[in-house]
Amino acid sequence: MKRFATALIILLLAVGLVYAKDYMVMKKAGSYTVEVKLDKNPPITGQNKMEISIKDDKGGNVTDAAVVVDYSMPAMPGMPAMNYKTKAELSGSRYLANVNFSMSGAWAVNIKITRAGKTQSVKLNVDVS
Secondary structure, X not given: XXXXXXXXXXXXXXXXXXXXXXXXXXXXXXXXXXXXXXXXXXXXXXXXXXXXEEEOOOOOEOOOOEEEEEEEEOOEOOEOOEEEEEEEEEEOOEEXXXXXXXXXXXXXXXXXXXXXXXXXXXXXXXXXX
């Protein structure tokens, strides 16, 4: 019976790790509240799906903006700086983008939101494994 209980606990812990929450950050950009989610936690080298939800100051979804994701890693000895850019496409009430981190380490992510001729930015740091 003791072995069964131990096996059950290990199974429950393993299932909990498989269903870990997405990487999520919530920040302000001017009057917008921006929630950024990555489908992997921690983010990994290679493809990561990014979901960006933008709310205005009244709590309504912003669906008429142009959203661009700039992500970069600074130069290091023997390696040049890496800079990438991708557009986030509207899907329902959120914006989706594929972000391809080319190596592990600290990445700077800058999400630019352009609406009615004005641009707001959200900056965050992501540690990629």
